[in-house]
Amino acid sequence: MKGNKDDAKDSKWIGEPFCFGLVKSRFIPGKEIRILREFTRYRCKLVNMCSSEKDRFSNGFTVCNIAMDSVVSDRFGKSARQITDYLLTDKDPTAQHCPTLLHRSLKKKAVAVVTSIEGFQLTEEQKFCMLQIRQHMECLDAAIQTIDEKLDQMTTPYAAAIRLLCTIPGMKRESAITILSEIGTDMAQFDSSKRL
Numbered sequence: 001m002k003g004n005k006d007d008a009k010d011s012k013w014i015g016e017p018f019c020f021g022l023v024k025s026r027f028i029p030g031k032e033i034r035i036l037r038e039f040t041r042y043r044c045k046l047v048n049m050c051s052s053e054k055d056r057f058s059n060g061f062t063v064c065n066i067a068m069d070s071v072v073s074d075r076f077g078k079s080a081r082q083i084t085d086y087l088l089t090d091k092d093p094t095a096q097h098c099p100t101l102l103h104r105s106l107k108k109k110a111v112a113v114v115t116s117i118e119g120f121q122l123t124e125e126q127k128f129c130m131l132q133i134r135q136h137m138e139c140l141d142a143a144i145q146t147i148d149e150k151l152d153q154m155t156t157p158y159a160a161a162i163r164l165l166c167t168i169p170g171m172k173r174e175s176a177i178t179i180l181s182e183i184g185t186d187m188a189q190f191d192s193s194k195r196l
Contacts, residue, residue, distance in 0.1 A: 029184040036154055037181040043147045044178070050140040053133055060130045067116040071109055079106045083113070084134075087120070088127050095120065151177055161185050 017023050029037070058075055061068065066087070072080045082101040087093045095117040099110035106113070155162060155177055165176035183196065190196040 027183075027189055032154075033181060033184040036151075036177075039147060039151055039154065040178045040181040043144060043151070043174075046140055046144050046147065050137055050144065053137045053140065057130060057133045057137065060126065060133065064120050064122045064126055066120045066122075068113065071112045071116045072106065079103045083117070087117075087122060088131055088134075093122075148174075155180070158185060 014023065028034075054076065058069060061084075068080060068083065069075055074080060079102045082103075083098050086097065086101060095114050098113055098117055099107070102110060102113065158180055161180055162173065162176045165171055165179055166173060187196070
């Protein structure tokens, strides 16, 4: 009912049954697990930010009439990165020079790569913006790597639990650490699998 529900009234209502022991306790993990949870959630934020920057970077090339995504499977692979460096740093880049920057199997797609780049238009301002985005991506990658190293140190006491979680099909170490940070190792805190 509108006007009859607010935080103060909810708190009072919850407080009354709590006084009589009618409110079940909630799961609050120990301090070590809570700190681990902060790290894994922060890592997740960094990964999401990095993905957003990659999308922004790819979109920047699309706006400039560069459609390498249609030819190159990894937009941030070795060959694609060398072409990107060339287009963003050279004073007068040309599509015809790009095949010389290709590696291995991509050399077979040289004609398609040139076609995907031909007719591009990159202003100095666009180059500057894209270089800033890439620099931010590199900072985020470095931060994720640092967090991963710290997580490896923090999860040493839980190595057996992580190994056990990794036996689940499709479970990677990062996911196992995240699950551990969310539920801890003491399953006695949950009355049933449904509550877990």
